[in-house]
Amino acid sequence: MAEALTAEQVLVAAEDVLRRYGPAKATVVDVARELGVSHGSVYRHFPSKAALRDAVSEHWLARLSDPLEKVVASTAPAPQRIRTWVQQLSAAKRRMALEDPQLFATYHEIASGSRDVVRAHEATLADQLSRIIADGMSRGELASDLTAEQAGQAVFHAVIWFCHPAHAGEWGGPGVEQALDRVCTVVLDGLRPR
Amino acid sequence: MAEALTAEQVLVAAEDVLRRYGPAKATVVDVARELGVSHGSVYRHFPSKAALRDAVSEHWLARLSDPLEKVVASTAPAPQRIRTWVQQLSAAKRRMALEDPQLFATYHEIASGSRDVVRAHEATLADQLSRIIADGMSRGELASDLTAEQAGQAVFHAVIWFCHPAHAGEWGGPGVEQALDRVCTVVLDGLRPR
Numbered sequence: 001m002a003e004a005l006t007a008e009q010v011l012v013a014a015e016d017v018l019r020r021y022g023p024a025k026a027t028v029v030d031v032a033r034e035l036g037v038s039h040g041s042v043y044r045h046f047p048s049k050a051a052l053r054d055a056v057s058e059h060w061l062a063r064l065s066d067p068l069e070k071v072v073a074s075t076a077p078a079p080q081r082i083r084t085w086v087q088q089l090s091a092a093k094r095r096m097a098l099e100d101p102q103l104f105a106t107y108h109e110i111a112s113g114s115r116d117v118v119r120a121h122e123a124t125l126a127d128q129l130s131r132i133i134a135d136g137m138s139r140g141e142l143a144s145d146l147t148a149e150q151a152g153q154a155v156f157h158a159v160i161w162f163c164h165p166a167h168a169g170e171w172g173g174p175g176v177e178q179a180l181d182r183v184c185t186v187v188l189d190g191l192r193p194r
Numbered sequence: 195m196a197e198a199l200t201a202e203q204v205l206v207a208a209e210d211v212l213r214r215y216g217p218a219k220a221t222v223v224d225v226a227r228e229l230g231v232s233h234g235s236v237y238r239h240f241p242s243k244a245a246l247r248d249a250v251s252e253h254w255l256a257r258l259s260d261p262l263e264k265v266v267a268s269t270a271p272a273p274q275r276i277r278t279w280v281q282q283l284s285a286a287k288r289r290m291a292l293e294d295p296q297l298f299a300t301y302h303e304i305a306s307g308s309r310d311v312v313r314a315h316e317a318t319l320a321d322q323l324s325r326i327i328a329d330g331m332s333r334g335e336l337a338s339d340l341t342a343e344q345a346g347q348a349v350f351h352a353v354i355w356f357c358h359p360a361h362a363g364e365w366g367g368p369g370v371e372q373a374l375d376r377v378c379t380v381v382l383d384g385l386r387p388r
Contacts, residue, residue: 144379144380145379145383146376146379146380150376151380153373154379154380155380157352157373157376158352158353158381159352160354160355161351161354161355161358164355164360166358167360179347182344182347182348183348183351183352185339185340185348185384186340186348186349186352186381186384187352187380188384189338189339189384189385190379190381190382190384190385191380191384
């Protein structure tokens with residue numbers, strides 16, 4: 001197996017080990033044992049525990065941002081796409097956080113150690129919003145004194161409470177969806193052409 | 195001194211002890227020692243460590259929300275009052291977090307243990323925004339399909355990234371003030387009468 005070992009296989013095994021042992025205890029040796037290979041084979045793909053952790057974070061975060069590309073690329077009116085994008089991201093996070101709080105906390109802890117990966121993820125998300133807004137502006141569906149890039153960043157900031165794991169403990173209360181809906185209403189009213 | 199001991203004196207001593215030892219290590223006995231009284235005298239005011247912690251949290255959070263009442267009560271146009279309110283709260287939090295990160299983290303940790311106190315504080319802040327918005331609506335300076343109460347809650351959610359201690363680690367970067375300014379622009383455009 002060692003010869004055919006792919007980075008993807010290492011990633012899957014690493015996620016499995018991290019879930020079971022938690023990020024503090026999991027080691028590269030555990031991942032190698034899980035795969036039945038030497039730890040040297042794992043290091044060939046990921047030269048350090050930090051590199052492996054970054055790859056796991058990236059993999060996890062891409063599972064959240066990749067499906068949103070479909071929303072960005074859809075032909076629906078831009079205001080509706082923004083609302084769908086925000087609802088979808090927030091719902092995915094809440095589902096994970098409420099269904100398996102421990103796994104969610106584990107991923108949050110792993111990602112917290114990969115600041116550059118998280119920053120890149122956040123930039124990707126804000127950029128998705130900016131692209132919807134740029135498209136909406138060019139179609140006359142949206143308008144602002146801000147540029148599309150600035151407006152995308154602003155909308156991303158405005159919905160952070162509904163998406164950022166730091167607030168997961170507050171998502172269990174009633175009315176979260178309505179609260180998000182109201183933020184969307186104010187924000188989308190703020191981007192309406194006059 | 196024990197006879198004249200006020201709740202306020204206990205609070206001041208408790209804050210001092212918490213700063214020095216941290217919330218995990220500080221005990222009611224430490225507070226009593228600081229005051230030169232028996233721990234029974236402290237318990238007369240605060241029947242448990244949790245009650246003392248809640249009081250310290252409340253005292254700290256009131257120091258943040260009390261000065262904002264002036265902004266709410268000012269005669270400036272409502273959109274300007276909202277912007278000032280948001281800037282003032284965010285600036286106060288950032289100043290504390292950047293000037294004395296350890297003390298800020300200590301307060302955050304204390305407050306995290308006092309969830310009801312934090313919830314009441316957040317309700318107070320959202321209510322301040324709602325009152326500005328209600329006033330602005332009655333003066334024809336603001337409008338929305340939402341009620342003033344819903345809109346206040348929405349604006350509060352929209353600026354959480356700039357005020358919530360969970361994001362303090364990200365406030366050191368460049369452009370935080372501009373980013374807040376842009377969120378205010380979108381939100382205030384969303385509350386403009388049409």
